[in-house]
Amino acid sequence: AVLPPPICRDPVVTRFAPSPTGYLHIGGGRTALFCYLFARHHTAGRFLLRIEDTDAERHNEDAVTAIVKGMEWLGCKHDGDIVRQSSRKARHQEVAKTLVAKNSAYYCYCSKEHLDDLRKEAELKKEPFRYPGTCRPENLPANFVPPEGVSPVVRIRTGDEGSTSWDDLVQGTISFPNKDIDDLIILRGDGSPTYLLAVVVDDHDMEVSHVIRGSDHISNTPRQIAIYQAAGWETPQFAHIPLIHGADGQKLSKRHGATGVEQYEALGYLPEAMRNYLARLSWSHGNDEIFSTEQAIEWFDVRDCNRSPSCFDFDKLKDLNAHYIRQCDPDRLLSLVLKLYPELEAHKQKIAMAVDMLKPRAKTLVEYRDAAEFIFASRPLALDEKAAKNAQTDAAKECLGALAAALESYAGEWTPAALEPFVVKFTEERKLKLGQVAQPLRGALTGSSASPGIYEVMWVLGKEECVGRCRDVVEGKVTLRPPAPKEEKSAEAGGHAADKPAAAVGGGGGGGSGEGLPFPPPPRRCTLVARE
Secondary structure, three states: OEEOOOOOOOOOEEEEOOOOOOOOEHHHHHHHHHHHHHHHHOOOOEEEEEEOOOOOOOOOHHHHHHHHHHHHHHOOOOOOOOEEHHHHHHHHHHHHHHHHHOOOEEEEOOOHHHHHHHHHHHHHOOOOOOOOOOOOHHHOOOOOOOOOOOOOEEEEOOOOOOEEEEEEOOOEEEEEEHHHOOOOEEEOOOOOEOHHHHHHHHHHHOOOOEEEEEHHHHHHHHHHHHHHHHHOOOOOEEEEEOOEEOOOOOEOOHHHOOOEOOHHHHOOOOHHHHHHHHHOOOOOOOOOOOOOHHHHHHHOOHHHOOOOOEEOOHHHHHHHHHHHHHHOOHHHHHHHHHHHOHHHHHHHHHHHHHOOOOHHHOOOHHHHHHHOHHHHOOOOOEEOHHHHHHHOOHHHHHHHHHHHHHHHHOOOOOOHHHHHHHHHHHHHHOOOOHHHHHHHHHHHHHOOOOOOOHHHHHHHHOHHHHHHHHHHHHOOOOEEOOOOOOOOEOOOOOOEHHHOOOOOOOOOOOOOOOOOOOOOOOOOOOEEEOOO
16 A cells, blocks of 8 residues: 655654765755755744764764765755764664564574575575565574574564555655565664664654655665554655766766865855755756745745756856856955955955956856956966967067056056046057057956956056056066866766866765665665656
C-alpha cells in the first residue's frame, strides 16, 4: 500500500543534515537553500541544521566550520542551535532497545565471517545479498544461548511480502519490493547507531515535517519508513530533488570543477547571485530568470521541482553574477572587494570614487579588481600590446608631452564634467581628432586599450598621477605587458577552466544532496509512478 501524504504539519519544519567529511559542495548548498526557502515560505516555518557526525573515523571538525561558514555566506540562516547527532547517542540506543522490547527489532550474533560467506554465496548465484533473518527469535532454537564475548548488533525486522511505497512530493509515487529491504542493522555492536536509525530518531524528535534531499537518497527511504513504522511514528513527507550534472550529463564532480560553496566567495561571486542561480536548478517560477530571495521565498514550493537532473553552467552563473554586481549598493560592493582583497585598503578612497564606473566591466569581483588595477598600479606602468601601439608612436608621445604640460598648469575643477571641455579644447587647438588624444591618453593612464570613460579615469587618478603617467610614456619608462594566457573552454563542463577551482576536499561529488549515504543503492527495483 502507498503511504498517503501526511496532513501538512503546522508549523512546517525542514532540516539540512550534512555529514562533516568535506566542505559544503554545490549539491548540498542547493539542498540547504531549498529547505530554507520551503520553511520560510510557510508561516512559522522552521529551518534546522543538524551535523551528522556519528562516523568518528570520517569526522572532520574543520569541515563542520566550513559547512557553517558556507551556509552563512549563502544566506541560509538556520533556526535554533545546531544539533550534533553524536550528542544524541543515548537517545538512539534507547529507541533501539525499545524496538527490541516490542519485537520490532532483535539482537543478531552472526559473525562477520559468517556474513561474508553468505555474501559470497549470493554473488555466486548472482543474487543481491539479503540477510536471511538467522537470528530472528522465531528462527533460533528454543535452547539458544547467546555466545559469550560477542557484542550483538540490533537489526530491525522488515516485511517479506508486498512493497513499501510513498508519495514523493517531487518524484511521484515510489515503490520498493519488500524482498529487497533486508533486516538492516540499526545499532552496532559497540552501541553506536547506524545512519538510518540516527536520522529517523533525530528527524522525529526535531519534529521535521518535510525531508527535502537529493534523489541519491531514494534507496534509503523505504528502510527509514520501516523504522518509522516499527516505532509507531508519523512519517514525514519526502521530497527527493534531482541531482546536479555537468554539461556532459554526468553527476557534478571534481572534474567539472565542483567546489565548496564558500569558495565561490574567493572566486568573486555574490551570495545573492549564487542563491538565484541555485534556486533555478530544478525549480522555476514561470519564465523568471532573475528574482530576489524575498520573491523566491514567496514563490517556492518543492512540489514544483522537476524530476530531471539540472546542468550546472558556469557561464550562466557568471552572467547572473554580473547582473548582481551592477545592482549592488556601492558601499556594500566596496566592502566586498576589500574583504576579498584587503591589500587594497590603502586605495579605498580612490576605488570608492570608481566603484560604479567599474561595474559594467566585471562579471566577478576578481574581474572587478582587474578592472580597477589602473587605480593602484605602480609607475611606470606595463602597457598591453594595443595600448603600447596607441601610446608609443612619435606623434602620440608628442601629444602626451604637450597634454602633460597643459594639465600641470590647469587650475580648473578636477571633475569629469570640467576635464572634458578642457581635453576637447586641447584637441581642437592642435587640429586633432579626439581619438588621436584619447587613445594614447587611455594607454598612458591605464596601461590598457579598454577602460572606463577617460574623463572619469583622469578624475579618479588625480592631477599629479595623470601628469606623471603621461611623462613616463614620453620618457620611455613604460614596459610591455606580456599577453594573458588564453582561457581553455572545457567541453565537459561548459565553462572556462579559469572559473573552476579545486574540488571540495573529502566532500564527494558536488551534485549530491549533502547528506551522508550509508551504502550504495541496491539494484533498481523500485517503481516510480507518474504524478497526476
